[in-house]
Amino acid sequence: MSTQRRTDIGPPHYERFLPPVIKANYGKWKYHEILRPGVMVHVSETGDKLYTVRAGSPRLLSTKGIRRFAELADKYCDGYLRFTSRHNVEFLLTDESKIEPLIAELKAMGHPVGGIGPAISSIVHTQGWVHCHSAATDASGVVKAVMDELIEYFDGTKPVPGKLRIALACCLNMCGAVHCSDIAILGVHRRPPKIQHENLKKLCEIPNVVASCPTAAIRPAEVNGYPSVEIDEDLCMFCANCFSVCPALPMADPLNDGISIWVGGKVSNARSEPKFSKLAIPFLPNNPPRWPEVTEAVRKMVEVWAAHARKYERMGEFIDRIGWPRFFKLTGLEFRKEHIDDYRFAALSYKRSAWLRH
Amino acid sequence: MSTQRRTDIGPPHYERFLPPVIKANYGKWKYHEILRPGVMVHVSETGDKLYTVRAGSPRLLSTKGIRRFAELADKYCDGYLRFTSRHNVEFLLTDESKIEPLIAELKAMGHPVGGIGPAISSIVHTQGWVHCHSAATDASGVVKAVMDELIEYFDGTKPVPGKLRIALACCLNMCGAVHCSDIAILGVHRRPPKIQHENLKKLCEIPNVVASCPTAAIRPAEVNGYPSVEIDEDLCMFCANCFSVCPALPMADPLNDGISIWVGGKVSNARSEPKFSKLAIPFLPNNPPRWPEVTEAVRKMVEVWAAHARKYERMGEFIDRIGWPRFFKLTGLEFRKEHIDDYRFAALSYKRSAWLRH
């Protein structure tokens, strides 16, 4: 063992992990075709072919689970595999005849194959109650419940018009980057922070706490003879930024935490420019272990989209075409005050034309 | 003469001024046709026809000028005429044979006939140096110079793809409502107010003055032992709101006042939603009596639009289709820091996609 401590070496070079077919055809791919749900082939200018089989993963993997993937890779594709930007696992084959047996084995292990092309892929998500201090809901549990509900849209049993990307974040920090997803599931706190005056004086710097609040709801105050803060609850919009800088201002609250649903965001530049997701449902309760209100709401939106959208049309493009009022009608959602923006750019979200469907 | 003072009687009832053909066909019009530049016919469900001849007016009319219109109306249409929302005058005829002689007489008097349909109509404008204390440029003079330049687009000599609406306002108050015009000519001050400390103490309430500044550039200060204000010139964006509430803060300045040009706004809901005009040229000098830099800039933009836009396409729709970079290229305009928004909704004006023409 070296006594010299190694640091700043960066990640291992990716070339070490590329299968020979990729090394030989790097940058020379010519086109691809989707062969069946979850399976595609990339064809090179050289004529070489690379088969990809994509399988769903819970993302939270044990080393045992990873080892199982490694074994499958050894068995079917010389040990080469990768993960996708949405946490799926991909096996990289050159031998077409191994596709079917690999799929069979994956399915047997409980890993559905799919998510390629027009389909619903895995849910990008976050830590939730498994690891984060900030969570207003769980992550993995909600994801599991929703994916169970939508499995047929992942594995190709039910066709859809285009890609549909779901993301989940367990608090407004939005680590799941839900702000540009076709459907976003977002944990929300709805009660202003409960001030732990005792802890606050030990753990937090009052000027920082005061400065952290974007709505200036927090003011310095003396409590029981000690310096602390007070909060104008009318001004709180539950961003939890104060909690991020001061642990003595917990936001989590079983009675008030829950989930909001957002729709119509996208990232790609295809056809329409990237867009933010917009509020569909301000609040649904946390109802573990299966969050039925949430799965039901998501399913309903997916169904409306699947039934009415045109080929290629992402959720947001579909809504732009039919208009928000009609989307609310089709999905049976209620439009409430909460849907009307009142933050910085709110004015631009008002309907500033006479374009209306009557 | 009555001794009872009449007040609050409101305007005379419009019915008193409607020609018989309108009274008979009020609300029954079926369609219209443009017969030639500046002339249209409206046909009623009853079969009745109403001919309209539209002529340009300087808007600033003397009673002599108005009496001349009245005489023409007597001669050709039983005394019935109206003005339009863009200050043109319209003669309302039932006898088709009188159209030509009326036009001939109008032209002889120096009133061009046109502005109907796809055409440039008169310029909605304001007071300028003729009457207002706030003006950064003249109104009527610039309008006259520009319309002289564009006359062929008014009278139909040169065809255009759609309507083009020009407006002028002599200061940021925008009485000409230039904020939604295809081309907007806007007088701008570019020097912070010069404080008249002597007058200020007499004429203005300091707290009001301080509060009037949207950028908080104005602070109370003691000057020569008297209360007055001081201005942080770096923060001034020349809105003149302080001057509106306090005459002792004049903005007008011969060296720095001038004109900015804005493009691509519209009001109608046709095809695309109403939009604001966007900055094309941050500054052109005041160069009376004919403002050649301004007329030249406007002409150039009109020419580019007339040459490249598709049928019906308003200036803003045309630019949306070809993209702003191309519009700048075609018109030879320079893109500068000033074009980049830095006010409230600036962030939404940044190009937030990879959609680029290279």
Place this chain on the structure above:
Amino acid sequence: MAEPQRNTPLLDELKKGPWPSFVTQIEEMADAGKEACDQLLRLLERSYNEKIGHWKHGGIVGVMGYGGGVIGRYNDLPEEFPAIAHFHTMRVNMPSGWFYTSDALRTICDIWDRHGSGLTNMHGSTGDIILLGTTTEHLEPCFAELTANDFDLGGSGSDMRTPSCCVGPARCEWACYDTLALTHDITNHFQDELHRPAFPYKFKIKCSGCPNDCVASIARADLSIIGTWRDRIRIDQAEVRNYAAAGLNIEREVCGNCPTKCIEWDGNELKIDDENCVRCMHCINAMPKALRPGVDTGATILLGAKAPIVEGAQLSSVLVPFMKIEPPYEELYDLIERIWDFWGEHGKNRERVGELMQRVGLGNFLEAIGVEPVPEMVAYPRDNPYIFYEEYFVEEGEEEEEEVEA
């Protein structure tokens, strides 16, 4: 002539050219002996030379009992230009739709020749007849003569401004409600609000008969009343075919420009999916002989447009997607009054109603004026998660009550 010779070479330039000249208009009054006009020309020539205006802030002048309708104006060189030392304008409320008879115009001219400069704007950009330039002592007699002839002053200052409207059913086949009647009625119904400024700032109303919005109401009126229809566009298929025969490329120029692509043309029949039509007017504009708005007509009510000072320009936004517009207009007036009440109470000095709406948020604003939120009011729902949930639950046993209004 004892007066110094008028010498206005710069202005003289503006008498040339094809567009009718305002200089000529002023000059003929000057030549006819209106001293004010002569001095105005010379003052203006000076402005053209110096590139600066010579008018000062107006003081408070007006007619008895009215708080608006007159704009006071003084020049800053009164010694040199005494005839226009005072040069106030009077805003005279025009008739709906700017219709006149030659007699009515001559009546105004007669009065103004007697009491003012003889110069006007036909019209001001709010719509008034602008009588341009008189002195304080002429205001009251001029007003008396105007009212004697059934003309009254329009608005200025922090009041309801003179409402205006498009030509509407008087000459336009697309008018979805009677813009002239409504405008006349509003103006009379709210005479007090028009003449006695008591609002936080100005309030403008403009009435357009259809979404073409020929009075630019969506850009220039605090309250924009824009005609529309709820049923189907009326189609005369034979006339559509005539347009096609006459060379109109219906596929490209009509269907291709429909924002929701809800029209189809198969070369023989035009089909409109009216459920998806957003009433933009384009197809109707393009084929006026063949298409017409439906018959179940009314208006969309929008609120908040204004010029930029000081929070930035605004377009009006939808407040009521569809309202029937019929006398006695109770629903509309009731709405207007609720808006004024809230604005009167909560608007800051010089805060337009649209700015107030933005400041308190559309949601709160609706609540305050008693209007239910509907998705038609927004282009899109909020995209940020900063929701002010207004209530929260507390555990039993916590100090607070069960459901707290935060």
Place this chain on the structure above:
Amino acid sequence: MAEPQRNTPLLDELKKGPWPSFVTQIEEMADAGKEACDQLLRLLERSYNEKIGHWKHGGIVGVMGYGGGVIGRYNDLPEEFPAIAHFHTMRVNMPSGWFYTSDALRTICDIWDRHGSGLTNMHGSTGDIILLGTTTEHLEPCFAELTANDFDLGGSGSDMRTPSCCVGPARCEWACYDTLALTHDITNHFQDELHRPAFPYKFKIKCSGCPNDCVASIARADLSIIGTWRDRIRIDQAEVRNYAAAGLNIEREVCGNCPTKCIEWDGNELKIDDENCVRCMHCINAMPKALRPGVDTGATILLGAKAPIVEGAQLSSVLVPFMKIEPPYEELYDLIERIWDFWGEHGKNRERVGELMQRVGLGNFLEAIGVEPVPEMVAYPRDNPYIFYEEYFVEEGEEEEEEVEA
């Protein structure tokens, strides 16, 4: 087993159903003797019952010499759940494109079985290999083993975060630059910035090979590097006809979805007006066998995306419309350093670079980092008249100098 029996009925529900279950993954580690996993399950069950999490703010823990890469985590019931009283995560920098061999994965598993819970995320949403749950004393030895096997930590805190990229030229025919090479190079070039937080806040870089943006860089990276091309889309007309023959409605589904309507299909030949093509990718996506990006490729550089905290979410916006992306990437690194310099000097604590850009204004920001403004940077020029003209003239004789910097 001296331990109380695990009783997790709610979590057990989540072992059912077709989607692979995270509960199963945790459980098998618990069953294999990982006490931390057992306690994690029980703690989680408690959260499911109580509807609240049980984790506290992390303290500052890490490996020697690094300021990031480890997220400290403690539970709030340490007595009851001592095995996860500490439960820190280690963020391990993944290889570009998330490619692995089975051996490499097993190496990581071996290390993590020795030093942690045996739980991971493959991957975190920034892209790291997340090793989920260990105690403070294991951090350093785990790190030593990782580096011995050529793995290093990724970012956390106010540093450059682990850059990530799409699969790019390794498997995608549309990659307009080598996303894997660039990502690897950036990561190594800026090791110090990755490991030693010295910025005002986090800084993320994501590299997508084309405008499909398969790593969501425009939404989730402060610096988004999105491949594109300057020349013409390559067309194989025979393959276009094949798509048509196979039933693709090219007119409607390809041309009809082109945002600038710059493609035409006459049933035989596909024509693209490349001057008006905005490189949206749709036509290429729809017909991958027939169409390909051009050959003069590079990338658009965009800046500023972030989640909402605290000034609202942002998408990145164009900074450099087109840049060639080739080693040694000098132009890019130089740009990045100028951005960091300005941000480092002027950014407030916890202010993302995109927020800084908004706060000072894009125009000033460009000036500060030495980039010329071009119209490609805006969706539209300003629509408000509040221009900060930076200089004004003064008369000769006035106190100030001729041309003053205001």
